[in-house]
Amino acid sequence: MSFEGMWADLEGVGLDGSTGGYRRFAWTGTDELLREWFRGEAARRGLEVVSDRAGNLWAWTADPDLEGPGLVLGSHLDSVPDGGAFDGPLGIVSAFAALDGLDRTALRRPVGIACFADEEGARFGVACAGSRLLTGVLDPDRARALTDDDGITMAEAMAAAGHDAAVLGRDDETLRRVGTFLELHVEQGRALVDGDEAVGVGSSIWPHGRWRLDLRGRADHAGTTRLEDRKDPMLALAATVLEARAAAERHRMLATVGKVRVRPNGVNAIPSEVTAWLDARGPLDDDVRAVVAEVARAAGAEAVEESWTPTTPFHGGLRDRLATLLGSDGSSTPILATGAGHDAGILSAAGVETAMLFVRNPTGISHSPAEHAEPADCLAGVDALARAIEALA
Numbered sequence: 368m369s370f371e372g373m374w375a376d377l378e379g380v381g382l383d384g385s386t387g388g389y390r391r392f393a394w395t396g397t398d399e400l401l402r403e404w405f406r407g408e409a410a411r412r413g414l415e416v417v418s419d420r421a422g423n424l425w426a427w428t429a430d431p432d433l434e435g436p437g438l439v440l441g442s443h444l445d446s447v448p449d450g451g452a453f454d455g456p457l458g459i460v461s462a463f464a465a466l467d468g469l470d471r472t473a474l475r476r477p478v479g480i481a482c483f484a485d486e487e488g489a490r491f492g493v494a495c496a497g498s499r500l501l502t503g504v505l506d507p508d509r510a511r512a513l514t515d516d517d518g519i520t521m522a523e524a525m526a527a528a529g530h531d532a533a534v535l536g537r538d539d540e541t542l543r544r545v546g547t548f549l550e551l552h553v554e555q556g557r558a559l560v561d562g563d564e565a566v567g568v569g570s571s572i573w574p575h576g577r578w579r580l581d582l583r584g585r586a587d588h589a590g591t592t593r594l595e596d597r598k599d600p601m602l603a604l605a606a607t608v609l610e611a612r613a614a615a616e617r618h619r620m621l622a623t624v625g626k627v628r629v630r631p632n633g634v635n636a637i638p639s640e641v642t643a644w645l646d647a648r649g650p651l652d653d654d655v656r657a658v659v660a661e662v663a664r665a666a667g668a669e670a671v672e673e674s675w676t677p678t679t680p681f682h683g684g685l686r687d688r689l690a691t692l693l694g695s696d697g698s699s700t701p702i703l704a705t706g707a708g709h710d711a712g713i714l715s716a717a718g719v720e721t722a723m724l725f726v727r728n729p730t731g732i733s734h735s736p737a738e739h740a741e742p743a744d745c746l747a748g749v750d751a752l753a754r755a756i757e758a759l760a
């Protein structure tokens with residue numbers, strides 16, 4: 368099936384008609400539809416699909432246990448709340464399309480296409496959960512106990528979807544099969560917008576993390592309690608949000624309070640507790656940590672770390688080889704760092720030879736329905752992956 372045909376098949380899955388964004392959350396019915404689509408596209412091409420201990424899916428042209436570690440392409444299919452169409456799916460659709468254009472009898476080693484589970488962490492709060500479990504970065508007991516907003520644990524959600532959470536843990540057998548990992552992704556910024564090249568090569572991922580702040584107060588009546596008698600945690604939340612912006616500006620980092628939970632969440636009730644989640648990232652590890660510390664002081668609460676990824680460089684030799692390979696008419700391929708986390712970064716930190724390709728996004732916007740890539744640029748990404756397969760496999 369063509370790139371356009373695959374894209375059309377995915378277009379309506381998880382689409383929220385009221386916002387125009389996608390709600391594709393891990394271990395839900397929508398997620399299972401996406402995973403079935405992946406299995407179907409693999410079967411259409413005669414690829415064998417296996418699941419690892421974390422529930423990530425791998426479609427192989429040949430058995431890497433018999434023929435040696437392979438070249439793996441791919442990305443993820445889940446989304447943030449009201450996310451865009453391209454973040455994740457572009458990498459998987461492009462991988463299938465790139466494989467279609469090649470003579471598979473000429474492959475020197477197995478080629479795999481990966482579909483990572485729960486990359487966004489939108490439901491259970493830990494980004495790249497599938498690749499973190501695979502590489503042993505995420506403790507399986509902690510993962511099983513993570514809960515969504517309805518109090519459902521990850522273990523319960525996995526069981527409902529037919530995956531045994533008891534087997535979670537580092538999967539060395541799967542990791543041995545991956546000789547090289549190459550992830551194509553829509554650009555989540557503006558580095559390529561004003562240039563002539565539709566595809567860039569990743570150099571590294573900025574350090575980034577998520578922290579939870581529990582802001583305590585006292586529930587009371589909004590209409591009868593004097594201002595001086597109130598213990599309103601919304602004031603601490605306001606200080607937290609303002610300090611996140613101010614501290615980020617001081618250190619030239621990025622910081623966002625993007626998720627809040629208010630209890631009891633009544634219009635006429637002073638809250639008893641507010642939980643806020645801080646996302647902080649930037650070029651330097653120490654400066655990100657400094658921003659978090661300053662926000663916690665302003666909030667008067669401990670910043671509880673839920674995930675942290677230090678600076679993650681991609682394989683230098685592979686990066687340079689791809690940049691040379693993809694350059695056209697003597698022009699150099701753009702090389703760019705990214706502030707977004709990816710499964711490729713988790714695999715790179717685990718010692719896998721890893722690289723990333725980015726496809727131009729004319730809006731520069733991501734995690735939003737406004738995220739976009741032009742059809743011609745998507746096909747340029749497919750061509751880049753095909754050339755990479757020819758060179759590397």
